[in-house]
Amino acid sequence: MFSSSSASLVLWLIPLLPFAGFVVNGLFSLVPSWRGERVASTPAGRRGIVSLVGVGVMVLAFALTIALAMQLGGDDTAIDSTLGVWMHAGSFSVDWALRVDRLSVLMMLVITGVGSLIHIYSVGYMADDAGFARYFAYLNLFVGFMLMLVMGANLPVLFIGWEGVGLASYLLIGFWFGDTANAVAGKKAFVVNRIGDFGLLLAMFILFANIGSLDFAEIARQHAVLSTPLVTAICLFMFLGCAGKSAQLPLYVWLPDAMAGPTPVSALIHAATMVTAGIYLIVRNATLFSAAPVACLVIVLVGALTALWAATVGLKQLDIKKVLAYSTISQLGYMFVAVGAGAYTAAMFHLVTHAFFKALLFLGAGAVIHGMHHALHATHRHDDAQDMRNMGGLMRRMPATGTLMWIATLAIAGIPPLAGFFSKDAILSAIAERAMESPLAESSLGPVPGRVVLWFAYALAVVTAFLTAIYMTRLMRYSFHGTFRSGADVEAEVHDAPWMLRGPLVALGALTLIGGWLQLPEVLPVGRTGLLETWLAPITGSATTLLAGTGHLAHNTEYLLIGIAVAVAVAGIATAFVLLKPASLTTKDAAPAETGIGLVLANDYFVDAAIERGVVGPTVAASRKVLWRGLDLGLINGVLVQGSAQLFRVISSIASRAQVGFAGSYVWAIALGAVALIGVFTMRGGQ
């Protein structure tokens, strides 16, 4: 389809398009200040240009990505393009190199495809915001970096994207920076991510010191020269980076706070794309990870614990976005369980379907918040537009949004034949399969056999599936069913999403319905089976075999596993309907405080408070009191410097017996130097 030179051009054009959008819209955002205007919203004409640029670059990038994907569907396994040397010193050298293969193109399709929908949605969602141009500039910037992340042919180029998406995330979480809390949330996200980046940096240092290259292709080719402890160390450091970016225990703490950003941002960055970068990194380096079973078991364990942890917290959240945030952390945990177990196809499958249904849920929540906000504004109320206790019965006012969100809810709960059912089942079956028989089951994590770790993870994953169905049904019942709790006057003002918002919702709803056909299991041949597995086989096939072996489950076992998954989902939904009593809810302001376990869960096990009191507070206090006031100002400045200054003054006053001044000590210093000089010469002469 492309000649090699035009393919190269297309490769660079794809990330450059959104970067260009960033520059144009970034300049637009400075126009009001440059002209001295102080406006509350962006004029319609300027808004039109900004939207055209912001959405236009996305749609173009999506079109080019589709063309690339078609190219890669044929015989080409990868398209490379090297622009030149980026950094070099001594034996170290890194190129400006992109490499698109079937894995990266899959990510690119999600980024530009779902990204385009969210950009379109944002045109409506952000229309009244004074920072309209700045918003689109940041959003384009994010996409540019995200594309670099998945297209980079070596770790440092990936790292540009990796930290770049963190920057965009920082800017967008703190988008409404007039409220300090939002800015604090943005900062927290960046700093916590940096803890992860520390791990990624160290992984790079060890890799370079031992194999002399940071190219993915070279790493895959040469990893055999590394000793097992070294590979394990590299993989664990890399996983630390993934845990930061993809919000896993214990570095997940930034993601719930990240909900401070505009809701489409939460959909794009904090659900569909950026937070999956950790999964991508591990799949990209599957060959390396498959040589480190210990690291893989650690990943399985952390993923499973995170999935359960976040799901329990999700049970007690009342902010509609917070429920979705913890849900995202939990679903990412599933993906890590999968990559840890070497089920790379299942992980990528769930990554894609999750991007569909979670983006749908977030955008739906955005429509709800948008509707609530307008209604509260119109009635001059200052209640919380995101708290589910202030909602109820929204199905009557927002039937389209409600229906679409129910589709997504059933999908994430795992009800067939929705996308989430297939991808979650793929993960659960894969873990069970590997727990029964695989090289990974034969390895061990310290004294614990791999088999035990895998069964434990499977058990946690099943419990999590049950909890997922509960908290999602809870979200739907609290907001869309029962009676509206904020008063009839407000309810009358709530309207369903306008078409600019509803269009993307419908598209994502359709993807949620049919997404499962990407990777149908052999036991459910309702179409062509195993498409995604075949697509990714050149990249992850051998690594999968290394960890999972070649054995296959008996069909009866597979049916049993599917049965368990569906039964658990149905049970969860039923439990939520039986146990929850939306009728007893009162609005946020009138609601009684949580107590007992509810209080603990609502506050996420008090992790934030513990970090603040146990780590941040003491560090700042010690830095201020001991290092700065004590050592710097007290000892060094107070005693040593002032002491020697005093000494100089005394000496100079004796010498001059006249004015005590600084010039005096200067002369003295020169004189001392001269004495020393003469002294040395004399000594030399004496020999």
Added chain:
Amino acid sequence: MNTMLAAIGFAPGWLLPGIFALPLVGSIAVWLLPRAAGDTDARLARTITIGLLSVTAILTLALWLVVPNGSTEQVDYPWIDEFGARIRFAATGISLPMIVLTAWLMLLSVIATDRAAITHRAVSYYALILLLTAGILGIFLAADLLLFYLCWELMLVPLYFLIGVWGSGRGPAAGTTFFIYTMLGSLLMLVAVIVVASAAGGTTYDTVRTMATNQPMSMTAQAFCFFAFAAAFLVKSALIPFHTWLPDAQSEGPPIAAVALGIKVGTYGLMVLAYPLFPSAALHPVTRMILASLGVVGVLYGSLVALVQPDFRRVISYASIAHLGFVVVGISAFTAESLQGAVIVMVNAGITTGGMFLLLGMLRKRISDDRFQSLGGLAKDMPMFGALVVLFALANAGLPGTNGFVGEFLVLIGSFTHFPVLVLLATIGVILAAAYLLWAVQRMLFGQRPDGAPVARDLNGLEAGVMAAFVLAIIGLGLAPAPVLDRLDDSVASLVTRVNMSAITAPPTASAVEDAAR
């Protein structure tokens, strides 16, 4: 380009002394300007200064272009025959980036500080700036120890007066502290210079380096001299625990003094003088471990103290102390990768730290009380200023795609094989940098302006223009550092080879050196 320049008469032969002499002579000329009360003399002095610095800056670019990669050009004039001292200038791969950086940084700093900011004794102010520029350029241009030492002192005096006279209320005290520290270091260095000169029988770099290779000094003598040099250089660079003068000097002095202090003459001297002259002492495992540990302590200590500073200028000062730690780690590892990284970090210190101080100077013209407790919400009134602060902060924190990343990454990856544990600790500095910088950014830019604060004006055209040059440098060096790294390649490689070769030839006993000296 270079042949074209050469064809129209640009040659290192006159460029090297010219770049040094122009600001020096200009300084005297400006000093002699009539000092009538009023505005006109300041205007004239400023115009002349900007004119001279512009020419100097352009000449440094010409020098960069006419000196091919990998070659060293020098010019030589007789000076003091008794000491074997000569006025010798050279341009090497390591000095050229610093020369270009210095000339442009000083020019942009003068332009950025507007005329109205200098209200008293303007003529002296501009004369001192030219003298300072000559001093710093001289340090990088010199190829003779005595000349180097002279320029070293030449830099000291104008800085002292700039901080003391044109600084804030506490400027004089800060100037005094600065003077005591650096004078102490200079004296130590002077003694070492004399020892080396007498052992080598001359002071040109060629003479003393030949001595270091062919007839190395005894281990004891090397250890003493290395210590003296290193002390002078590291005090000047504000390495922990000799660092407290820097935040005072940078935040109490005028912005241009803060910028000049960001030019890392100290670590330059360490790299091109202390290591090649005393290789056995410098590469001794104990020295290495001490220096690298000091560097890592610097990174962590500087970062933690930066966290709790009351204003942004002091945050940036402590950040630069932390960055110096990276440079010292890179130098003590002494690999090609780590040294090239160290030079890039030094260049960045000028660009990012310097640019930040100019930016904060622009803020201070608008809001005199710039402690965090009195700030907040500035991003709304000053979006352009805000965007620049965020960019500079991130460059400072080593965001990939900016200059900051290239330097730190090369230092760390190049030092890892020598000091894996220390590099791991130093990498924690990357986390802390994000914390202290973004916290500072948040307290300055985000939230709401304090009640009753007037609307602050965003940057004007001139200010934005000056900062645009810094932005270009930050992004340019971040995305395409190759031209500078190419320039460093051969010089750094030969430095590494020479020092390693000399270090493995065992130093003679003390008596052998004394025989040689006789």
